Amino acid sequence: MTINIIIDTDPGIDDAVALMLALKSPEINVVGITTVAGNVPVDRATENVLKILRYLGITDIPVYQGAYRPIYGELTDTSDVHGSDGLGDVGLEAPKDYKISDKHAVEFLLRASKEYKDLIVVTIGPLTNIALAILLDKKFSERIKHFVSMCGVYGLTKYGVGNITSRAEFNVYTDPIAAKIYFSTPAIKYLIGLDVTQKPSAMLTAKDRVKMRNYGGIGKLIFNMLRRFRGSVPLHDPLTIAYLLDKEVLKFRELYVDVEVSGIYTFGETMADLRQDIPDWLREGFKAYVAYDIDGKKYKEILFTRLIGRRD
Numbered sequence: 001m002t003i004n005i006i007i008d009t010d011p012g013i014d015d016a017v018a019l020m021l022a023l024k025s026p027e028i029n030v031v032g033i034t035t036v037a038g039n040v041p042v043d044r045a046t047e048n049v050l051k052i053l054r055y056l057g058i059t060d061i062p063v064y065q066g067a068y069r070p071i072y073g074e075l076t077d078t079s080d081v082h083g084s085d086g087l088g089d090v091g092l093e094a095p096k097d098y099k100i101s102d103k104h105a106v107e108f109l110l111r112a113s114k115e116y117k118d119l120i121v122v123t124i125g126p127l128t129n130i131a132l133a134i135l136l137d138k139k140f141s142e143r144i145k146h147f148v149s150m151c152g153v154y155g156l157t158k159y160g161v162g163n164i165t166s167r168a169e170f171n172v173y174t175d176p177i178a179a180k181i182y183f184s185t186p187a188i189k190y191l192i193g194l195d196v197t198q199k200p201s202a203m204l205t206a207k208d209r210v211k212m213r214n215y216g217g218i219g220k221l222i223f224n225m226l227r228r229f230r231g232s233v234p235l236h237d238p239l240t241i242a243y244l245l246d247k248e249v250l251k252f253r254e255l256y257v258d259v260e261v262s263g264i265y266t267f268g269e270t271m272a273d274l275r276q277d278i279p280d281w282l283r284e285g286f287k288a289y290v291a292y293d294i295d296g297k298k299y300k301e302i303l304f305t306r307l308i309g310r311r312d
C-alpha cells in the first residue's frame with residue numbers, strides 16, 4: 001500500500017538524509033515538500049530541497065515555500081552543525097530550471113488535506129507552517145490521517161537532553177508557540193524526540209560513516225556532509241521516515257505533553273506528564289504518542305539498506 005506523505009522541512013543535513021530516505025523508498029509517495037525557516041532561512045531551505053532533488057535526478061515533486069520566520073522565537077545560526085549552506089558545504093548545486101510552486105506551503109497543506117483521504121504529514125523542522133494551517137482551517141488537522149514529528153525531548157530516557165539549550169530541542173525551541181498550537185489539536189500525533197534519536201545505538205558511529213563513504217554514491221555524500229563531526233552523530237529527522245517504513249523501529253506511549261513558551265532556562269522545553277495513578281482530567285497538556293524506545297540496529301539497517309543498498 002502506498003503511503004502518501006508531505007514532508008515539512010528546513011534542510012539541514014539530517015533533513016537531507018530524511019528526504020533521500022523517503023524518496024528512495026518505493027512504498028512512500030511524497031505528495032509534496034514544504035519548507036520552513038529553521039536550520040536555515042526559508043529561501044535557503046527551499047534551495048536545499050531542490051539541491052537534493054537534483055542530486056537524486058527527481059524533477060516532478062512539487063515544492064512549496066512556507067513561513068519565513070517563526071510565530072514567536074528567533075532563528076538560531078546552526079552553521080556550526082550544518083555548515084554555512086545548511087548541507088555541510090559539500091558543493092551540491094541547485095537545478096537551474098526547477099520551478100517551485102507560486103502557492104504558499106500552508107495553502108498546499110490545506111488543499112492536500114482535502115484531496116487525500118489518507119495523508120500523513122511528516123514534520124522535521126519548526127512547526128510554524130503546521131500551526132498556520134491549523135489556525136486557518138479548524139478541520140485541517142482532523143483531515144490528516146496522522147502526523148509524525150521530530151520534535152521535543154520528554155524525559156523518557158537518560159539520553160533525552162536538549163540540543164539547543166539544556167532543556168530544549170531545536171525544532172520546538174525555534175517556534176514554541178507553533179509547537180503549542182500543534183500539540184493542542186486533537187489530531188493523532190507521533191512525536192519522536194531526542195529521548196530516542198540520541199540513544200547511542202541509533203547514532204552513526206565514525207566507523208559507520210567510513211563504511212558509507214566506501215560504498216560511494218549517497219553513502220559518500222552523507223559521509224562528506226558529516227565530515228566535520230567526530231565520534232557518533234545522531235540522525236534525528238530520518239527516523240520519522242524509518243518509522244513509516246518499519247513500525248518496529250520505535251515504541252510509543254500515549255502521554256500528555258505540553259511546551260514551555262516563556263522562561264529563561266525553560267523556553268521551548270517540552271514536558272510529558274509522567275505522574276502515575278492520577279485521573280486524566282488532572283493531567284497537564286495534550287494527548288500524543290511519544291517515542292520512548294528505539295531499535296537502533298534496525299534503524300541503521302534501514303538507512304544502509306535503503307540509501308546504500310547494503311545491510312550495514
Ligand SMILES: [Ca+2]
Binds near residue numbers: 009014038125237
Ligand atoms: Ca530539520
